[in-house]
Amino acid sequence: MTAKIHPIKRDAPAAPRAELVEEQVRAAIHKGLYKPGERIRESQVAEWLGVSRTPVREALRRLESEGLLSFKSWRGVVVAELDRQQVIELYAMRAILEGAAAGLAARHIGEAELHVLERLLSRADGFLAQPDRLAEVNRTFHQAIHSAAHNRYLMETLNGLRNSLALLQGTTFSIAGRAESAQDEHRAILAAIKARDSDAAELAARRHIQAAERTRLAMLFAMDG
Amino acid sequence: MTAKIHPIKRDAPAAPRAELVEEQVRAAIHKGLYKPGERIRESQVAEWLGVSRTPVREALRRLESEGLLSFKSWRGVVVAELDRQQVIELYAMRAILEGAAAGLAARHIGEAELHVLERLLSRADGFLAQPDRLAEVNRTFHQAIHSAAHNRYLMETLNGLRNSLALLQGTTFSIAGRAESAQDEHRAILAAIKARDSDAAELAARRHIQAAERTRLAMLFAMDG
DNA sequence: TCTGTCGAGATTGTATACACTTGAGCACGA
DNA sequence: TCGTGCTCAAGTGTATACAATCTCGACAGA
Numbered sequence: 001m002t003a004k005i006h007p008i009k010r011d012a013p014a015a016p017r018a019e020l021v022e023e024q025v026r027a028a029i030h031k032g033l034y035k036p037g038e039r040i041r042e043s044q045v046a047e048w049l050g051v052s053r054t055p056v057r058e059a060l061r062r063l064e065s066e067g068l069l070s071f072k073s074w075r076g077v078v079v080a081e082l083d084r085q086q087v088i089e090l091y092a093m094r095a096i097l098e099g100a101a102a103g104l105a106a107r108h109i110g111e112a113e114l115h116v117l118e119r120l121l122s123r124a125d126g127f128l129a130q131p132d133r134l135a136e137v138n139r140t141f142h143q144a145i146h147s148a149a150h151n152r153y154l155m156e157t158l159n160g161l162r163n164s165l166a167l168l169q170g171t172t173f174s175i176a177g178r179a180e181s182a183q184d185e186h187r188a189i190l191a192a193i194k195a196r197d198s199d200a201a202e203l204a205a206r207r208h209i210q211a212a213e214r215t216r217l218a219m220l221f222a223m224d225g
Numbered sequence: 226m227t228a229k230i231h232p233i234k235r236d237a238p239a240a241p242r243a244e245l246v247e248e249q250v251r252a253a254i255h256k257g258l259y260k261p262g263e264r265i266r267e268s269q270v271a272e273w274l275g276v277s278r279t280p281v282r283e284a285l286r287r288l289e290s291e292g293l294l295s296f297k298s299w300r301g302v303v304v305a306e307l308d309r310q311q312v313i314e315l316y317a318m319r320a321i322l323e324g325a326a327a328g329l330a331a332r333h334i335g336e337a338e339l340h341v342l343e344r345l346l347s348r349a350d351g352f353l354a355q356p357d358r359l360a361e362v363n364r365t366f367h368q369a370i371h372s373a374a375h376n377r378y379l380m381e382t383l384n385g386l387r388n389s390l391a392l393l394q395g396t397t398f399s400i401a402g403r404a405e406s407a408q409d410e411h412r413a414i415l416a417a418i419k420a421r422d423s424d425a426a427e428l429a430a431r432r433h434i435q436a437a438e439r440t441r442l443a444m445l446f447a448m449d450g
Numbered sequence: 451t452c453t454g455t456c457g458a459g460a461t462t463g464t465a466t467a468c469a470c471t472t473g474a475g476c477a478c479g480a
Numbered sequence: 481t482c483g484t485g486c487t488c489a490a491g492t493g494t495a496t497a498c499a500a501t502c503t504c505g506a507c508a509g510a
Contacts, residue, residue, distance in 0.1 A: 052465045061283045062290045089376045100321045151314045277495045299501050
């Protein structure tokens with residue numbers, strides 16, 4: 001808040017409608033309101049959010065270049081679907097980038113950021129039985145590591161990967177025992193970062209993602225039958 | 226009239242104008258027709274390409290989410306500018322990902338792909354004195370490696386990085402001696418891939434990018450004075 | 451001369467109108 | 481009954497019209 005030097009109150013933050021639409025649609029996809037493979041009609045979204053099709057189209061175009069949607073000429077947009085191969089490739093990318101982020105964090109992290117990581121790690125202990133809450137805390141934990149790597153492109157790319165993986169419903173923490181192992185893996189990552197051991201941090205992070213991948217693929221197998 | 230049934234020739238490929246605009250503007254930025262920091266007016270682009278502002282806006286929105294443009298509310302778009310820190314971060318990302326791609330290629334590449342790499346490498350020998358042509362061949366060489374890694378997300382991300390780095394004018398091959406060292410480095414990468422030595426390939430690729438970074442930063446220093 | 455306020459023009463943001471493509475349903479005939 | 485072709489509604493792609501906001505310069509007052 002820039003204080004009240006000017007009596008000018010910005011009641012309308014003048015947030016472009018297109019950005020609003022983008023956030024709402026992304027949130028809807030993450031929440032599973034729109035399911036993978038489902039078609040999205042521009043006019044339906046426009047009516048839902050009370051805007052015209054113009055900002056809707058701009059928002060959808062951007063969501064498409066993020067990989068969340070898929071355009072087909074004259075046939076509209078559909079929520080992207082991930083086949084098994086894509087999931088594998090996404091996790092491979094995550095392993096590379098989470099590893100790199102952890103390695104960089106081990107070198108560049110500051111005391112304050114380290115403290116945040118420790119608090120988040122212990123906070124997660126309280127949610128071992130609540131998959132959704134745990135997933136949220138852990139997401140913050142990972143983001144804190146990404147941020148500690150001090151490379152905005154790395155952070156952005158990891159963000160995009162997370163977005164894409166959000167197309168998969170549910171969380172791996174609902175699998176028995178996964179929450180506890182994940183917590184162990186997180187402890188190993190943090191310990192390596194704290195010890196400023198870049199190689200160990202990278203390795204621990206890669207292992208962590210690979211373990212998550214195994215669980216996720218098992219979940220997919222279970223669904224496919 | 227749906228006319229003849231068989232020789233379906235789509236005279237008008239029905240290429241959405243927005244895609245056309247996107248390509249044209251991207252090309253213009255790469256060619257330096259639009260320079261970093263320069264403002265782009267929607268109506269000017271619309272007139273230039275003979276379309277209305279609607280597809281132009283969609284194209285610009287997508288180019289922005291690629292990082293090539295930067296939006297400011299009600300102030301239009303400007304071509305993104307890279308400060309020294311951003312260049313460093315971009316090269317750090319490239320080192321990570323080119324390394325990963327080379328490592329994966331060493332494991333997954335097929336004989337045909339290997340052959341393509343060898344041909345590209347020897348083709349480059351003929352362009353050591355033509356920086357622009359050399360840059361083009363070398364870009365193809367790198368893309369072939371990315372492709373051989375068989376991970377579409379890795380390839381896409383590397384593509385995005387290349388796009389962003391295209392904001393820097395000129396090529397590092399115009400620096401005396403750089404073309405020859407780059408060629409040496411490429412040979413080292415290919416040798417490691419051919420030997421199926423994943424670790425060596427990753428290391429060689431990282432070194433290559435780091436060498437390119439040093440040259441690039443020296444060029445920036447020279448420009449800044 | 452300097453400072454701050456207030457338009458006018460320019461430019462972006464949004465809505466609406468229109469053109470083009472697609473695909474599903476229906477009528478018709480074999 | 482099944483195929484075939486046609487019509488037309490639904491929905492996307494594009495253009496145009498209008499509203500909101502910013503920039504920049506002129507001008508009044510100190």
